[in-house]
Amino acid sequence: xxxxxxxxxxxxxxxxxxxxxxxxxxxxxxxxxxxxxxxxxxxxxxxxxxxxxxxxxxxxxxxxxxxxxxxxxxxxxxxxxxxxxxxxxxxxxxxxxxxxxxxxxxxxxxxxxxxxxxxxxxxxxxxxxxxxxxxxxxxxxxxxxxxxxxxxxxxxxxxxxxxxxxxxxxxxxxxxxxxxxxxxxxxxxxxxxxxxxxxxxxxxxxxxxxxxxxxxxxxxxxxxxxxxxxxxxxxxxxxxxxxxxxxxxxxxxxxxxxxxxxxxxxxxxxxxxxxxxxxxxxxxxxxxxxxxxxxxxxxxxxxxxxxxxxxx
Numbered sequence: 001x002x003x004x005x006x007x008x009x010x011x012x013x014x015x016x017x018x019x020x021x022x023x024x025x026x027x028x029x030x031x032x033x034x035x036x037x038x039x040x041x042x043x044x045x046x047x048x049x050x051x052x053x054x055x056x057x058x059x060x061x062x063x064x065x066x067x068x069x070x071x072x073x074x075x076x077x078x079x080x081x082x083x084x085x086x087x088x089x090x091x092x093x094x095x096x097x098x099x100x101x102x103x104x105x106x107x108x109x110x111x112x113x114x115x116x117x118x119x120x121x122x123x124x125x126x127x128x129x130x131x132x133x134x135x136x137x138x139x140x141x142x143x144x145x146x147x148x149x150x151x152x153x154x155x156x157x158x159x160x161x162x163x164x165x166x167x168x169x170x171x172x173x174x175x176x177x178x179x180x181x182x183x184x185x186x187x188x189x190x191x192x193x194x195x196x197x198x199x200x201x202x203x204x205x206x207x208x209x210x211x212x213x214x215x216x217x218x219x220x221x222x223x224x225x226x227x228x229x230x231x232x233x234x235x236x237x238x239x240x241x242x243x244x245x246x247x248x249x250x251x252x253x254x255x256x257x258x259x260x261x262x263x264x265x266x267x268x269x270x271x272x273x274x275x276x277x278x279x280x281x282x283x284x285x286x287x288x289x290x291x292x293x294x295x296x297x298x299x300x301x302x303x304x305x306x307x308x309x310x311x312x
Contacts, residue, residue, distance in 0.1 A: 021049070021053065021057050021139060021140055022139075025057075025137055025139060025140055026045070026046070026049055028135065028137065029045065029061075029135045029137075029140055029142060030042045030043075030045050030046045032134050032135035032142065033045065033063060033134060033135070033142065036134045036144065037065070037066070038063045038065065038066065038134065038144060039066050040064075040066045040069040041061075041063040041064070041069075044080070045061070052077070052080060052081070052084070053084065054084065054086045054106060056086070057088075057139045057140065058087075058088030058138070058139040058140060058141075059084060059085060059086050059087065059088060059139075059140060060084070060085040060087060060088060060089040060094075060140070060141045060142070060143070061083060061084050061085075061140065061141070061142045061143075062083040062084075062085075062124070062129065062142075062143050062144075062145050062149070063083070063134065063142060063143070063144050063145065064083070064145050064146075064147055064148045065144065065145075065146070065147075068147050068148050072148055075148065078107050078108075078151070079107075079148060079151065081105060081106035081107040082105050082106070082107035082109060082111070082149050082151055083105070083145075083148070083149060084105060084106045085103050085104055085105050085106070085111065086104060086105075086106060087103065087104060087251045087252060087253050087254075088138075088139065088140070088141060088251065089103070089141055089251050090133070090136060090141055091131060091132065091133055091136070091141075092249070093249065093250060093251045094122060094129075094131070094141075094143070095115075095122060095131060096246065096249060096250060097113045097115070097250070097251075097254060098113065098240045098242075098256060098257075099113060099114065099115060099116060100112060100113060100114075100155055100257045101113040101254055101255055101256060101257075102254075102255040102264065103124065103251075103254070104253055107151065109151045111124050111125055111149060112124065112125055112153065112155050114126050114155065122143075124145070124149065125149040125150055125153040126150070126153060127145050127146055127147050127148075127149055127150075128145065128146040129143050129144070129145050129146075130143050130144040130145070131143075182195075182198060182211075182287050182289070182292055182294060183195040183198050185286065185287040185294070186198065186213060186286070186287065186294065189283070189286060189296065190215050190216055190217075191213045191214075191215055191216065191286075191294075191296065192216050193214075193216050193219040194211065194213040194214065194219070194233070194236070197229070197230070197233035198211070208239075208240060208241040208291050208292065209237050209238060209239060209240070209241065209259075209291070209292050209293075210237070210238040210240060210241055210242040210256075210292070210293045210294075210295070211236060211237050211238075211292060211293070211294045211295070212236045212237075212238075212265065212276050212279075212281070212295055212296075212297045212301060213236065213283075213286065213294050213295065213296050213297065214236070214296075214297055214298070214299060214300050214301075215296065215298075218297075218298065218299045218300055219232075219300065231260055232300065234258060234259040234260040234263075235258050235259075235260040235263040235301060236258070236297075236300075236301055237258055237259045237260075238256045238257065238258055238259075238265060239257060239258070239259060240256070241291070241292060241293050242256075242293055243285060243288060243293050244274070244281075244284030244285040244293075244295060247267050247274055247276075247281070247284070247295070248269060248274055248284075250267050252267075252268040252269060253266065253267075253268055254266070254267050254268075255267070263303065265277055265301060266278075276295075276297055276301060277301045277302060277303075278302075279297050279298055279299045279300075279301055279302075280297065280298045281295050281296070281297055282296050282297060282298050283295060283296025283297075284296075
């Protein structure tokens with residue numbers, strides 16, 4: 001019965017002449033899936049790779065178990081594409097993504113990292129993901145999942161993450177530890193405006209933080225009332241301490257939440273340069289202590305309007 005179901009499923013895929021991975025990678029990945037007990041995804045990948053996979057590699061695939069395929073029925077192409085990211089995520093990168101980070105998918109909906117900082121297991125869209133790759137050859141990484149990802153998933157449906165012992169040193173701040181060191185370093189380095197915002201605002205934020213600090217010359221073009229200026233500061237603050245090496249180790253296209261609701265910072269490396277929302281990080285690790293990491297950036301971070309649209 002399952003075999004008949006798969007034949008019907010595979011026959012519904014449109015044909016395509018392009019293949020984004022090498023024949024050897026396709027063969028080895030399907031064999032790895034099959035030997036790991038993910039028979040359904042192995043057959044789908046083998047039969048429908050040209051129309052299912054992205055037009056360029058590397059990428060990452062998340063495979064639900066056979067039991068989920070049996071109970072789900074015939075998943076539409078959009079659901080299968082939700083389980084494929086056009087980003088290559090090796091295990092180290094997947095484990096490093098902070099809670100609420102976005103992972104692009106081939107669907108119109110991005111995936112959301114729901115791994116709590118205190119968890120030892122990985123979670124995406126509220127679904128457990130194996131932290132060991134089924135297959136990984138440097139161009140394609142495949143991970144098993146406990147179930148299908150829900151395209152209607154809402155992170156607000158989850159309880160807040162426990163920050164008792166989180167990754168990236170995201171610990172609640174010590175109320176008795178002054179932030180004078182960060183302010184002084186910013187002022188001495190030509191970031192006086194951000195130092196002033198830090199003095200006023202960071203004490204109100206009850207978590208560790210990463211600050212992307214535009215130089216005074218960049219902030220000099222900023223106009224508006226105090227509320228607007230505070231919003232500009234909050235868009236440059238990520239609620240988790242990330243050193244320069246942490247940012248550089250993230251997969252290209254990873255997004256980070258900020259203290260300004262709805263504003264995210266996309267991190268990528270291009271031609272050896274670290275970029276935040278397309279703005280060059282000119283002074284990584286400008287300041288680093290147990291509570292906060294500060295990185296100088298060339299300009300004010302603008303909203304990142306990056307959406308992937310794929311049609312069935």
